[in-house]
Amino acid sequence: MQRLFLFLYQYRAFILFVFLEALCAWLIIQNNQYQSAAFFNSSNRYAASVLKASNDISDYFSLKQVNNQLAEENAILRQKITNLEVPRNAGLNYLDSGFLEQYDIVDAKVINNSINRTNNYITVDRGSLDGIKPGMGVVTRAGVVGKVKSVSNHFATIISVLHTDGYISSVIKGSGTFGSIKWEGRDSKSASLLFVPRHLKIDKGDTVVSSGFNSIYPYGIMIGTINEIGIKGNAAFYDIGIELSTDFNNLSYVYIIDNKLQQERDSLELKIGKQ
Amino acid sequence: MNSRTVVAQVFYFIIYITLQVLILRNIVLFDVAFCYIYVAFLLMLPFETNKILLLFYGLLTGLILDIFYDSLGIHSAASVLLMYLRPIWINLITPRGGYELEMRPTLKSMGIEWFSTYILPLILIHHFALFFIEAGDFSLFWFTSLKVIFSTLFTFITILIIQYLFYSPGRSL
Numbered sequence: 001m002q003r004l005f006l007f008l009y010q011y012r013a014f015i016l017f018v019f020l021e022a023l024c025a026w027l028i029i030q031n032n033q034y035q036s037a038a039f040f041n042s043s044n045r046y047a048a049s050v051l052k053a054s055n056d057i058s059d060y061f062s063l064k065q066v067n068n069q070l071a072e073e074n075a076i077l078r079q080k081i082t083n084l085e086v087p088r089n090a091g092l093n094y095l096d097s098g099f100l101e102q103y104d105i106v107d108a109k110v111i112n113n114s115i116n117r118t119n120n121y122i123t124v125d126r127g128s129l130d131g132i133k134p135g136m137g138v139v140t141r142a143g144v145v146g147k148v149k150s151v152s153n154h155f156a157t158i159i160s161v162l163h164t165d166g167y168i169s170s171v172i173k174g175s176g177t178f179g180s181i182k183w184e185g186r187d188s189k190s191a192s193l194l195f196v197p198r199h200l201k202i203d204k205g206d207t208v209v210s211s212g213f214n215s216i217y218p219y220g221i222m223i224g225t226i227n228e229i230g231i232k233g234n235a236a237f238y239d240i241g242i243e244l245s246t247d248f249n250n251l252s253y254v255y256i257i258d259n260k261l262q263q264e265r266d267s268l269e270l271k272i273g274k275q
Numbered sequence: 276m277n278s279r280t281v282v283a284q285v286f287y288f289i290i291y292i293t294l295q296v297l298i299l300r301n302i303v304l305f306d307v308a309f310c311y312i313y314v315a316f317l318l319m320l321p322f323e324t325n326k327i328l329l330l331f332y333g334l335l336t337g338l339i340l341d342i343f344y345d346s347l348g349i350h351s352a353a354s355v356l357l358m359y360l361r362p363i364w365i366n367l368i369t370p371r372g373g374y375e376l377e378m379r380p381t382l383k384s385m386g387i388e389w390f391s392t393y394i395l396p397l398i399l400i401h402h403f404a405l406f407f408i409e410a411g412d413f414s415l416f417w418f419t420s421l422k423v424i425f426s427t428l429f430t431f432i433t434i435l436i437i438q439y440l441f442y443s444p445g446r447s448l
Contacts, residue, residue, distance in 0.1 A: 013326040017359040020334055024355060027341075027348030028408065047342045054297050114344075116303045118409045121345035157345060164411070185415055 043123060048111070048155035051123055055111040066252045073141050103218060104258035106130055108138075108156070110251045115188040120160040122146060124254060127154040137216040137257045143245035144168060144223050145254050147216050156256075162188055162248060170223050171211040172202060178211060181223055181242070188248045191224065193240040198231055208242055215262045280321060291316040292336070296343045299433075307418075308425040313340060314401055315434045317357060318394055319381055322374055326362050333358030346409065353405040357397055368392055382438035394434060399427045 008015065059066075108130075112123035126132050128151045138145040138158050146160040159166060161183060168181040170193065179196045193208060206226045212219030228241030259265075295313045303309055313336060320332065337351030344350060365380070370389055382390045402423045410419045 013330070013359070013362075016327060016330055017355065020330055020355045021352055024334075024337075024348045024352035027351065029348075031347035044342060050296070051343070058301075114300075116306060116309070117344075117346075118411070118415075119346070123345075185410070186418060 043127070043150055043152045043155040043157040045152055045154070048123060048125075048152065051112040052125060052155075062250060062252065065250055069252065076141070102259065102261055104131070104260060106132065106256045106258065108132075108254055108256055110254060111155075113160075113248070113251055115160075115162055115248045118164055118185050120162040120248075121149070122158040122160050122251065122254075124156050124158060124256075125154065126256065127151045127156050129153050131258060132156045132256055133258075135216065135262075136259070137218075137221075138254050139217065139221050139257060140246055140251065140254050142222065142247065144210060144217060144221050145246055145248075145251065148256065158254075160248065161191070161244065161246070167194075168217070168223065169211045169213040170208050171219075172196070172226075173207040173209050173220075175200065175202065175206070177202065178213075179208075179240075181208070189244055190227075191242055191244055193226065193242050194237065196238045196240055197236060198238055202226065202229060202238065202240070204229060215259055215265050218257065218259070284320065287316055287319070288336070292339060295340065300343065304429060305425070307422045308429040309422070310429045310433050311402070311405070311426070312430065312433055312437070314354075314357065314398060314430065315394075315437065317354060318361070318397060318434075319379070321379060322365065329358040329361060330355055349405060349408050352408055353401050356404050357401040360397060360400060364393070364397060382435070390438070391431075395427070395431055398430050398434075399423070402427050402430070 106126055108124035108126040110122055111125050112121075114120045114122075122138075122145065124138075132148060132151050134148050134150055136148045138147060144161055146158045146163070146166075149157045149159045151157075161168065161181075164183060164185045166183065169178070170181045171178050172193075177196055177200050179193045181191050182194055183191045196202065204226055208223045208226065210217035210219065210221040210223060222245045224242040224244040226240055227243045228239075230239040232239060291313050295311065299310045299312055317329075317333060317336060320329065324332075333354035333356075334351055337354035340350040340354075341347045368389065370385075378384050380390075380393060385393070406419050406423050406426070407413075413419075
């Protein structure tokens with residue numbers, strides 16, 4: 001017995017090392033799961049307030065760009081208002097009002113963002129007190145951004161589209177072909193469109209939008225345009241490269257989409273799956 | 276460690292973490308070169324620090340970095356590995372005549388030759404562990420290797436610059 005203790009004492013550093021590495025491995029696996037506790041990541045209150053303070057300073061360097069983006073967006077909204085005011089067009093807007101009843105939109109400011117890592121995350125300054133819940137979709141006017149991973153009272157961490165584990169259910173506009181968008185881990189401007197069968201005809205420049213199948217993003221949110229089409233030997237699917245429409249390099253404001261019918265839809269689908 | 280060195284170490288810890296989180300986190304050269312300056316804090320702890328304590332310092336530093344990088348466990352794993360290998364490597368490269376009591380593992384105290392031999396392989400191993408755990412598999416092997424090599428150089432050069440700028444030979448830190 002004494003020898004055993006002596007042995008353990010002699011190799012205590014190695015044993016502790018193995019134990020700590022196992023702990024880290026457990027943490028990594030935990031963190032890869034879909035939702036996680038909001039403590040050990042950037043939506044943690046203390047970490048987020050440090051990031052916010054840092055962002056408050058660096059904001060000044062991109063003021064001009066942000067102004068331009070907001071002005072652009074203003075112009076588009078103004079145009080929409082003009083359309084609404086013409087009574088003859090009223091019939092065209094039924095779709096829009098249906099959309100507004102189903103979805104709540106919360107704007108949020110990006111306080112932390114990365115694009116160069118294999119798995120990228122974004123932190124924003126809205127949290128559970130603003131009605132943000134894990135699993136909500138995040139978009140900008142230009143296109144999809146990601147989905148909410150975890151929230152604290154005032155902050156939320158978002159899994160960026162630039163994350164190697166994420167798939168987005170998507171559809172090629174026009175032909176209506178379905179596929180999945182996956183980021184390959186290299187360039188923040190491009191991604192791949194998977195599972196498009198080879199017998200279908202597709203063209204460069206086709207627009208790819210979200211399909212609305214998984215209740216995170218509504219139908220028709222822009223994802224990108226096809227810029228590369230290839231096919232290997234006798235593979236069943238095309239290799240399609242797309243250019244992402246969202247500029248992740250300078251995200252400043254994003255919109256978080258709350259699908260009010262999500263719970264109803266999910267529980268219905270779950271019930272069908274169980275039968 | 277006397278109380279003065281403890282205060283100094285806490286001070287360096289705060290400086291390095293702040294530098295890493297607020298400034299260097301946003302700097303990436305040519306999409307492949309990252310700078311993880313916080314390893315300098317871990318590498319420059321005094322020679323006589325207890326082996327067990329070293330592992331815990333590694334874990335603590337890694338966890339704080341992970342919170343800001345949203346990469347729970349990855350920096351911790353790499354830092355603990357670094358801290359486990361550090362005493363072994365220091366033993367292997369003992370200069371002739373051994374280490375003296377007032378020596379510190381800094382550039383001014385040990386000279387550029389010993390210092391580079393000391394930090395370069397350890398930084399390489401740390402970055403190798405970090406990037407390959409982050410990538411999750413070997414599917415982007417060459418791209419990840421490129422990241423490892425250029426980030427190692429970037430971190431190494433930054434540490435040298437800081438050593439030349441701020442550590443004066445008069446101070447015994």
